[in-house]
Amino acid sequence: MTGILFVVTHLHGIGHLRRIGVLARACSERGLEATVVSGGRPLRDLDLGDARLIQLEPWLRSRDERFAELLGPGDRPLNDDMRSKRRERMLAILAETAPKVLVTEHYPFGRGKLRFELEPLVETARAQSPRPWIVSSVRDLLVRKPAEKTRWMAEAAMEYDRILVHGDPELIPFELSFAQAKAIAEKLVYTGYVTEPPKPRQKEPERETTGGEVLVSAGGGAFGREFLQSAVSARPLSSARHLPWRLLVGDNLPEQDFRALSLTADDGIEVQRAQPDFTAQLARCALSISQGGYNTAVDVLRAGCPAVIVPYEQGCQSEQRQRADLLHKSGWLTCAAGGDRDPGLLAAAIDRELTVRRRSSRQRGPGPLPKLNGAEAAAEILANLAAIVPAPDPGDQPRGHC
Numbered sequence: 001m002t003g004i005l006f007v008v009t010h011l012h013g014i015g016h017l018r019r020i021g022v023l024a025r026a027c028s029e030r031g032l033e034a035t036v037v038s039g040g041r042p043l044r045d046l047d048l049g050d051a052r053l054i055q056l057e058p059w060l061r062s063r064d065e066r067f068a069e070l071l072g073p074g075d076r077p078l079n080d081d082m083r084s085k086r087r088e089r090m091l092a093i094l095a096e097t098a099p100k101v102l103v104t105e106h107y108p109f110g111r112g113k114l115r116f117e118l119e120p121l122v123e124t125a126r127a128q129s130p131r132p133w134i135v136s137s138v139r140d141l142l143v144r145k146p147a148e149k150t151r152w153m154a155e156a157a158m159e160y161d162r163i164l165v166h167g168d169p170e171l172i173p174f175e176l177s178f179a180q181a182k183a184i185a186e187k188l189v190y191t192g193y194v195t196e197p198p199k200p201r202q203k204e205p206e207r208e209t210t211g212g213e214v215l216v217s218a219g220g221g222a223f224g225r226e227f228l229q230s231a232v233s234a235r236p237l238s239s240a241r242h243l244p245w246r247l248l249v250g251d252n253l254p255e256q257d258f259r260a261l262s263l264t265a266d267d268g269i270e271v272q273r274a275q276p277d278f279t280a281q282l283a284r285c286a287l288s289i290s291q292g293g294y295n296t297a298v299d300v301l302r303a304g305c306p307a308v309i310v311p312y313e314q315g316c317q318s319e320q321r322q323r324a325d326l327l328h329k330s331g332w333l334t335c336a337a338g339g340d341r342d343p344g345l346l347a348a349a350i351d352r353e354l355t356v357r358r359r360s361s362r363q364r365g366p367g368p369l370p371k372l373n374g375a376e377a378a379a380e381i382l383a384n385l386a387a388i389v390p391a392p393d394p395g396d397q398p399r400g401h402c
Contacts, residue, residue: 002033002034002035002097002098002099002100003027003032003033003034003099003100003101003382003383003386004024004027004032004033004034004035004099004100004101004103004382004386005034005035005037005093005094005097005099005101005102005103005132006020006023006024006034006035006036006037006051006103006105006137007037007039007090007102007103007104007105007107007118007121008020008036008037008038008039008040008104008105008106009038009039009040009056009060009105009111009114010038010040010041010043010220011040011060011061011062011067011070011111011113012061012062012064012065012067012220012223012252013219013220013223013252013293014043014219014220014250014252015139015219015220015293015294015295016040016105016106017038017040017043017046018046018295019105019137019139019166019194019294019295020036020103020105020137021036021046021047021048021051022194022195022196022375023103023137023194023375023378023379024036024048024049024051025047025048025049025050025051025375026375026376026378026379027051027379027382027383028048028049028050028051029049029379030379030380030383032379032382032383032386033052034048034050034051034052035051035052035053035054035093035097035099036048036051036052036053036054037054037056037090037093038053038054038055038056038059039056039059039060039086039114039117040059040060040061041059041060041061042055042059043251044251045275045276047276054093056086056089056090057085057086057089058072058073058076058082058085058086059072059073060072060078060082060086060114065223065312065314065317066316067113070113083116083117086117087116087117087120090117090118090120090121091120091121091124094121094124094125094128098128098132099132100132100133100385100386100389101132101133101134101135101382101385101386102121102122102125102132102133102134102135103135103136103137103164103382104118104121104122104134104135104136104137105137105138106136106137106138106139107136108136108152108153108156108157108160109136109138109142109153109157109178110138110142110143112149119156122134122159122160123159126159129390130389130390130391131390131391132389132390132391133161133162133385133386133388133389133391134159134160134161134391135160135161135162135163135164135382135385136157136160136162136163136164137164137166137378138163138164138165138166138174139165139166139167139294139319140165140166140167140168140171140172140174140193140294140323141167141172141176141177141294141319141322141323142177142178142319143177143316143317143318143319144177144316144318147179150178150179150180151180153178153180154180154183154184157184157187158183158184160187161187161385161391162187162189162381162385163184163187163188163189164189164191164378164381165188165189165190165191166191166192166193166194166294166374166378167190167191167192167193167370167374168190168192168193168370168371169190170370170371171326171330171370172323172326174188174190176322177319177322189381190371191373191374191375191377191378191381192370192371192372192373192374192377193298193301193370193371193372193374194298194374194375194378195279195295195298195299195301195302195372195374195375196279196299196302212243212284212285212286212287213243213244213245213246213285213286214235214240214243214244214245214246214285214286214287214288214289215245215246215248215281215282215285215287215288215289215290216228216231216245216246216247216248216288216289216290217247217248217274217278217288217289217290217291217296218248218249218250218253218290218291219250219290219291219293219295219296220250220251220252220274223291223312223314224249224250224253224291225253225257225261226340226341227291227310227312227339227340228247228249228253228261229261229264230310230339230340230341230342230343230346231245231247231289231343231346232247232261232264232265232266232269233343234339234343234344234346234347234350235266235268235269235347236266237343237344237347238346238347238350238351239350239351239354239355240286240287240350240354241268243268243286243287244268244269244270245268245269245270246269246270246272246281247261247265247269247270247271247272248272248273248274248275248278248281249261249271249272249273249274250273250274251273251274258271258273278299279299279302279303282299282300282303282305283303283304283305285303285305286305286306287305287306287307287308287350287353287354288300288303288305288306288307288308289307289308289310289346289350290307290308290309290310291309291310291311291312291320291340292309292310292311292312292320292321292323292324292335293312293320294319294323297309297323297324297327298372300333301327301332301369301370301372302369302372306333306353306354306356306357307332307333307334307353308333308334308335308336308339308346308349308350308353309324309327309328309333309334309335309336310336310337310339310340310346310349311323311324311335311337312340313337321335321337324337325337333353334349334350334352334353334356335349336349336350
């Protein structure tokens with residue numbers, strides 16, 4: 001019997017899988033047997049620690065940021081045969097692992113295109129004896145959805161025992177982006193933000209914004225081409241033009257775009273594929289310029305470096321802008337909305353951020369950091385649930401925090 005079974009499918013970016021990787025490692029470190037089922041494209045440098053990885057086949061990705069069409073290997077559109085194979089394999093994994101706790105990442109608050117496999121998974125788990133606890137893992141903010149979709153999400157969430165919200169309600173309460181939060185309030189448990197645990201290191205001298213390098217990052221790279229190109233163009237316009245710049249390009253940016261970016265970069269810019277030591281690079285940089293995905297934003301907060309966030313807003317994506325605006329208003333960083341299309345705007349935001357940090361001795365912002373112990377807190381919650389098996393019948397479930 002597996003302790004925790006995580007089910008995740010990253011369709012365009014890599015944030016969901018990275019976050020589950022951190023959670024799986026935290027569970028393993030507590031002595032829990034953890035298995036991760038990944039239904040997205042295989043990812044280089046995925047660190048699961050002692051957790052087991054099962055790659056679901058055929059894997060899927062989204063054609064673009066609208067998530068309107070899903071594609072399998074060879075860019076074959078998702079069809080009934082692929083759906084059947086994935087659904088059957090998912091149910092076989094559930095039977096094989098017999099988890100004490102089943103965790104679905106983002107679902108039912110997203111991944112509606114995968115309902116064909118996730119709804120049967122949850123229904124089958126609920127019918128098992130002993131029955132596993134059924135838990136949803138969800139980030140702090142959701143993309144805005146029509147009211148009929150949020151109502152369905154709330155109804156589907158009623159089938160769950162716990163909803164782990166990986167955020168801090170003092171900074172961003174879940175109801176800010178999910179209007180139906182009150183309907184499932186008794187199931188909500190805030191864990192704090194999930195981030196890579198800090199690595200022990202020797203004490204470093206206080207960071208000076210006149211030294212070090214400017215670190216430009218675009219997460220997995222799928223949404224990063226315009227942003228990275230704008231950053232290259234913004235460098236000579238900014239007060240950071242005399243510093244060395246390093247552009248970290250995720251694997252999801254096509255090779256031809258990576259090469260084109262390298263050709264347009266001047267001598268003061270090094271362009272490279274993203275590496276696993278991103279958090280260590282953040283800790284010693286003079287300035288971070290990044291998009292506003294969950295993982296990157298939280299890594300920036302933990303590092304405490306001066307930071308400019310350029311939120312991705314194409315299609316129906318609202319989550320990055322909302323998070324960046326809130327962090328900007330709270331004084332943690334500078335939001336440069338539109339900076340992916342306007343290098344001048346981005347350069348001005350860089351100058352504002354560096355000026356503010358030079359004038360202030362408080363590099364970490366206006367007050368105490370939001371809670372960043374989400375991985376450890378979530379692992380403790382899951383361990384406590386795993387110790388109580390079978391899960392109670394839905395009508396007899398204890399409510400609230402465990």
